[in-house]
Amino acid sequence: MANLKEVRNRIASVNSTQQITKAMKMVSAxxxxxxxxxxxxxxxxxxxxxxxxxxxxxxxxxxxxxYLQDREPVRVLVVVVSSNRGLAGAFNSNAIKTANNLIAEKYSEQLKAGNVSIVAIGKKSQEYYERRKYNVIGNNNDLYQELNFINASKITEAIMEGFINGQYDRVELVYNHFRNAAVQYLITEQLLPVPKPEPKKEELKTKTPKIEAQVDYILEPSKEEIVEQLIPKNIKIQLYRAVLDSNASEHGARMTAMDKATDNAGELLKSLKLSYNQARQAAITTELTEIVSGAAALGG
Incomplete structure (x- = not known):
């Protein structure tokens, strides 16, 4: 009977876990x-x-x-966008792994010299890089509590100020791009200096840019003044877009992970109930055998 009690406890535990995963799936949805x-x-x-x-x-x-000045990347800042909570499958670990690969492939010399800094947006990436003694700048974990353009712009303004002052020569951004609830893929892009447009494949083959590729805009008051105003705003928008992308990806990844966990709990319940019934049947058979044997002994 001890085995039956153990299986019953496991069934109750898995049932409780399944209810939690169902609730978390609904919240994430x-x-x-x-x-x-x-x-x-x-x-x-x-x-x-x-x-x-x-x-x-x-x-x-x-x-x-x-913000257009392309300098030798002696000092590098990597912005890693993760989440504050786990239970989202490989969402956070993939973002951190992508950032680590970026640093290892492009900025290994800067890392050895101690010239790689991290801005972590999300508690998971913050804790990861602090444990490994990286130069983590600031704490931005409260951003997700009130996610809006103003709060995200405060982070961007600090990054832009550091770039202008020469604290960083290049700023890279790593985040999850949201496609749908089941598909998120990692994006690595250069935030600063603002990258210039890459020539298209046709232009690379002919080595002559197409005139129609450039759009002719009517600008007022002047091109220089408009660009001076729009470039800082665009940098803020791009970081805000990355955080929104990552936020949607997090909920999609968690919803998918909790859905799979609920299904796995259902399969485990079936297996446990089968084991319970088999153990119960064996216990009943053993008891009947003992009763019959005892009755036969008394009759003899």
Missing amino acids: AKLRRATDAIVQLRPYANKLNDLLANLSATLEDGASP
Whole structure:
């Protein structure tokens, strides 16, 4: 009977866990809707603004804006966007792994010299890099409690100020791009200096840029003044978009992970109930055998 009690306890434990995973899946689904609406509304604006500035900055000189200055990357800052909580599958570990690969492949010399700094947006990446004695700047874990453009801009302004002052020569951004609830993929992009548009494949083959590739905009008051105002705003928008992308990806990954956990708990319950019934049947058979044997002994 001790085995029966143990199996009953395990069934009760798995039942309780399954209820928790179901509840977490429903909560993540509700949060995912709001997070998806936010990123879907921002993404067209962010992409269009980025394309506009790419066309304008391609015609400007390198000194037209301090955010366009391409320096030798002696000091590097890597912005890693993760989440504050776990139970989201490989969401956080993949983001951290991608950032580590980026540092190892492109900035290994800077890492050896101690010139790689980390801005962690999310408790999981913050704890990871602090444990490994990286130079982690600031604490941005409260951003997800009130995620909006103003709060995200405070982080971006500090990064932009560090770039202008020469504290960082290059700023890289690592985050999860949201595609749907089941699919998120890692993105690594250069935030500062603002990258110039890459030539298209046709232009690389012919080695002559196509005239129609550049869009002719009517600018007022002037190209330089507009770019001076729009480049800082675009940098803030791009970081905010990355955080919104990562936020939606987190809820999608957690919803998927909790759905799989619920299904696995159901399969485990079936196996445990089968084991319980088999053990119960064996116990009953043993008791009947003992009763019959005892009765036969008394009759003899």
